[in-house]
């Protein structure tokens with residue numbers, strides 16, 4: 274018997290990076306998993322590799338009708354929903370605040386904040402119908418402490434941290450737990466693109482960013498996925514409104 278036997282999870286941004294690791298580890302723990310993403314090729318391939326335990330659904334989390342259709346499709350395919358992992362996110366424009374356009378600001382909030390709102394909104398009815406469940410929101414160390422880059426991203430991840438606490442209070446009576454996870458730098462396509470955009474030697478950037486963490490290296494997607502498995506499972510049944518920091522010590526200082 275697996276840690277997530279009988280549970281159905283939906284992971285947004287599940288085709289790549291941290292989301293794909295979450296899909297794999299959740300399925301390995303015996304959950305059935307709906308993968309939601311824009312990246313159809315990798316998303317379908319991952320679902321095909323996992324067989325009957327996974328299904329892929331195309332949706333942009335910033336578009337409410339697409340979110341509603343994906344969640345309805347997952348409930349239709351698997352019969353219930355127990356776990357929502359709000360993982361889809363973008364880094365957005367890396368400029369100082371005074372150089373940002375309104376459109377650059379709005380796009381980050383649309384995916385990282387409104388996307389969490391839409392997915393949570395449409396997941397509540399099936400989670401209630403299942404008798405409760407777990408919502409896991411991917412915030413960041415950038416939702417806990419500042420750094421001199423990515424202003425819209427910091428704002429969005431700070432918002433996700435407090436949305437998690439408010440929803441934890443709102444839905445505790447429904448036995449729906451809501452927690453945020455705060456990763457340090459994890460080696461994924463998002464971080465690789467961010468460091469590549471700085472120009473120069475990518476390997477050197479990777480070493481420098483790794484050195485910001487007291488454990489002196491970047492994390493890997495599974496470091497976060499294991500936290501997601503814990504928060505999805507009944508092992509965390511008394512955990513709600515909490516911040517699970519998985520950051521190699523980055524935010525200790």
Ligand code: NAP
Nearest residue numbers: 286289290291333334360361362413456458459461462463
């Ligand atoms: P990633 O490598 O860019 O993967 C994210 C996945 O989400 C991609 O498949 C992406 O598709 C998809 N996605 C993006 N926008 C979407 C949308 N509007 N609707 C549906 N899917 C969408 O990112 P990651 O590094 O794994 O990050 C996952 C989450 O962890 C994010 O919320 C991120 O902010 C958070 N996080 C990451 C780190 C880190 O160091 N990696 C640290 C702290 C927090 P496209 O590639 O087509 O955009």
